[in-house]
Amino acid sequence: MYVIYPGEYFATRADCVLGTVTGSCVCVCLYDEVKRIGGMGHFIVPGMIGTEGIIADEIAKQGITSMEYLIGEIVKLGGDRRFLKAKIFGAGYLKMINVEMGGIINSNIRFLNEYFALERIQVVREDLGGNFRRKVYFVPITGVAYRRLQKRNEDSSEFIRLEQEYIDRVFKNKERYGKVYIFE
Amino acid sequence: MKYIMVIDDSPTIRVSVEFTIKNLGYPIQQAENGNDALKKIADIKGKGDDIAMCICDVNMPEMDGITFIKEFRKIDKFAPVLVLTTESENDKIKAGKDAGASGWLIKPFKAEQLMSIVEKFIR
Numbered sequence: 001m002y003v004i005y006p007g008e009y010f011a012t013r014a015d016c017v018l019g020t021v022t023g024s025c026v027c028v029c030l031y032d033e034v035k036r037i038g039g040m041g042h043f044i045v046p047g048m049i050g051t052e053g054i055i056a057d058e059i060a061k062q063g064i065t066s067m068e069y070l071i072g073e074i075v076k077l078g079g080d081r082r083f084l085k086a087k088i089f090g091a092g093y094l095k096m097i098n099v100e101m102g103g104i105i106n107s108n109i110r111f112l113n114e115y116f117a118l119e120r121i122q123v124v125r126e127d128l129g130g131n132f133r134r135k136v137y138f139v140p141i142t143g144v145a146y147r148r149l150q151k152r153n154e155d156s157s158e159f160i161r162l163e164q165e166y167i168d169r170v171f172k173n174k175e176r177y178g179k180v181y182i183f184e
Numbered sequence: 185m186k187y188i189m190v191i192d193d194s195p196t197i198r199v200s201v202e203f204t205i206k207n208l209g210y211p212i213q214q215a216e217n218g219n220d221a222l223k224k225i226a227d228i229k230g231k232g233d234d235i236a237m238c239i240c241d242v243n244m245p246e247m248d249g250i251t252f253i254k255e256f257r258k259i260d261k262f263a264p265v266l267v268l269t270t271e272s273e274n275d276k277i278k279a280g281k282d283a284g285a286s287g288w289l290i291k292p293f294k295a296e297q298l299m300s301i302v303e304k305f306i307r
Contacts, residue, residue, distance in 0.1 A: 054196070064292070178289060180297065183281045
């Protein structure tokens with residue numbers, strides 16, 4: 001089994017299992033049923049999305065880029081965006097979050113809905129919100145996903161620490177954009 | 185009339201780029217991969233119009249961005265090509281430059297950042 005830690009993504013055509021534990025972040029599982037290629041990403045959109053929608057929003061671009069990394073890996077392996085299907089998990093409203101973080105989690109759910117509608121990628125399973133962590137296992141070549149709700153935080157204490165560190169890091173760096181190279 | 189081509193297999197990226205540069209006053213043509221772009225460019229040139237610049241992704245099905253640039257350079261040596269991608273490895277950037285790209289912008293992009301590069305290229 002390959003473990004996908006917060007902020008990571010991985011795509012493969014191997015017969016294997018990908019796994020993660022997500023709290024406030026989202027876990028996106030994508031698979032191309034025709035080519036039997038799939039992958040998993042674990043990320044958060046680090047802020048509130050404006051009323052104009054994700055195509056006009058600078059914060060949403062961070063989420064679009066997270067999706068691009070995952071889909072790009074699937075395309076490099078021979079997958080086709082037009083055949084992708086999605087299973088999405090997470091965006092939990094955990095007990096310790098404040099009002100602002102609650103709004104950001106709402107924005108993450110909205111981001112996923114708008115993004116998959118624009119991409120015309122069918123979401124075959126959506127398990128978002130609620131006030132619990134989720135352990136997710138995903139078989140990338142078949143698209144089969146298993147989700148278990150985490151009743152006790154001690155069951156995934158390492159993931160809780162890593163996810164909080166990741167969230168702190170992306171919120172601190174949310175204004176960071178890509179480099180430019182001009183050749184002429 | 186001169187067109188700006190936006191070539192990406194992601195509808196979200198195509199719409200987002202078009203939204204960012206729509207006020208420049210150039211007609212924008214979208215394409216979902218290199219093959220699709222070459223067909224649309226042939227149509228545009230066949231009608232007596234031209235290409236102001238191309239903005240293209242790297243990883244696309246049917247024809248990737250680097251192959252597209254090589255093919256595009258056979259029919260247009262001068263129109264700038266900006267690569268807009270998540271790819272940041274030096275080997276990939278060098279391959280883009282060698283193929284004839286004019287610039288390389290790594291996602292995520294800021295709207296003002298993209299606008300200033302496009303304005304620099306087309307004016």
